[in-house]
Amino acid sequence: MATLNTGPSLADHFDLPKVALTGAGFEYFPRCDVWKLKRESDVTQIDWRPFCESCASVVLIGLKLTAIERLRRYSPHTVANAIRQFRRMIAWGVIPRNCDLLAPAHILSFNSRLVSAKRHYLGHVASFCKHWIDLGYPGIDARVGETLATITIPGNRKGDAVRTMDPTAGPLTEIELQGLVTVSKREFERGNVTLREYTILRLMIMLGGRPGQIAALKCGDLKSEFDRGIGATIHWLNVPRAKQRDVTDGRPVKRRQISLELAGLLKACVHDAAQACWVQPVSCDSRPLFPTRRGNDLIGEIEAHPTSQEIGSCLTRLGKRLGVVSERTGEPLHVTPSRLRHTLGTRANDEGYSPLVIAEMLDHSDLQNVGVYVGHTASIVDRIDKATALYLGPLAKAFAGELIAGETYAVRKGDPSSRVSDESANGVGSCGNCGECELLAPIACYTCPSFQPWVNAPHEALLEKLIAERDRLVDQGADNRLATVNDRTICAIAEVVKRCRQHPEYNGGPA
Secondary structure, three states, rough: OOOEEOOOOHHOOOOOOOOOOOOOEEEEEEOEEEEEEEEOOEEEEEOOOHHHHOHHHHHHHHHHHHHHHHHHOHHHHHHHHHHHHHHHHHOOOOOOEEOOOOOHHHHHHHHHHHHHHHHHHHHHHHHHHHHHHHOOOOEEEEEHHHHHHOOOOOOOOOOEEEEEEEOOOOOOOHHHHHHHHHHHHHHHOOOOOOHHHHHHHHHHHHHOOOOOHHHOOHHHHHEEEEEOOOOEEEEEEEEEEEOOOOOOOOOEEEEEOHHHHHHHHHHHHHHHHHOOOOEEEEHHHHOEOOOOOOOOOOOOOOOOOOOOOHHHHHHHHHHHHOOEEOOOOOOOOOOHHOOOOHHHHHHHOOOOHHHHHHHHHOOOOOOOOOOOOOOOOOOOOOOOOOOHHHHHHHHOOOOOOOOOHHHHHOOOOHHHEEEEOOOOEEEEEEEEOOOOOOOOOOOHHOOHHHHHOOOOHHHHHHHHHHHHHHHHHHOOOOOOHHHOOOHHHHHHHHHHHHHHHHOHHHHOOOO
């Protein structure tokens, strides 16, 4: 006969501790009606008040005791997800008022009410219930485990935005990503983007991190050492792991090697964090890398960490300010952490990395979610002919300069060094920048705001040359990233060609 974990007399043998610790070592108070579960990057709340009002104490005690045990092994987010489904069962009337035993009928009723797209909700309940039964805590019929074993529970459907290359939620195309990188760097150098904003964006692009991982970074996570094997200093970042169900390791991190450029940005952020006078005195290594001020009071280093939401909002607001236009929608690019993460996975697939390597890059614990990237590309089209380029050009708005009638209208007219020529020494425009430039002319000029292309110059010939080179690379089987490296420049030149054709000074020559 199945054992019933029930009865007030049994519940009396189980006391809730006054204080408990999560697997990451943070305190919370199990006897409270609302648990506030802190992490470095956010606070997760579990509200027990609906259970206090609707369930017998024996069920509430069993739920809480099981939650305490699970919080020692799993993240607060994972445990809170399960409790959220039990609350849904109460709201739907699946668990009746004053219920003193969670029975198989309640599980079957809940499952029958879930639409197909939400069937994975039962998975949160199933894992929790099996643990509850194994622990022997009161409030659940042991036959619930047998019932759950007869139900096929689907996983959460993921990856639709990636599979469909959704223009507002899916991965960025190469043209969009190049635009985001180019414009953000330019605005950072001009002082219109802060060090904090630019570094967070670069971290997201290069590492594909989740907002919680970026928020939890500490100054001491940036490391450098001299590698005798290559005779150079290497830099890496100990990135806190996120969405790991088993959190018994305290603060698990993954070592990620970073570029010299990103290391320089992070070192500047460490310097700024050390100067944050509103954070209580602690060693520099323990300070949050991106400290966030909260009022005028002195706060502890944990409270000074930004939340996941603050990191995500910072990125989204920055994207709106930069105003990079998507060639797919003709609208400003919608920038979110998940889109940049999806972009990294898709580009890694383009470059031929195996699912195992992609999972490692994205910090997945297994391969179940990596398959969405396989077979998908970050390029909007496999081939770009001249007609396509002329159509995409005005939509992408990649051209950042000013079209002028001729050299005599240039900002630096009369200065021979301002002339920009193609490889055949044909002049294509003028450079308005008086400083030194290390960019490759004329290819890089078309996306530079200092460039002033001339109306009657051989832009169309350059456009055809770049398209032909792109086709050659595709035909030779080059990886997608190499073949599409000039896609944004192609769009910029195409936009110049169209503007030239519409200009009153255009004479129908080699535009």
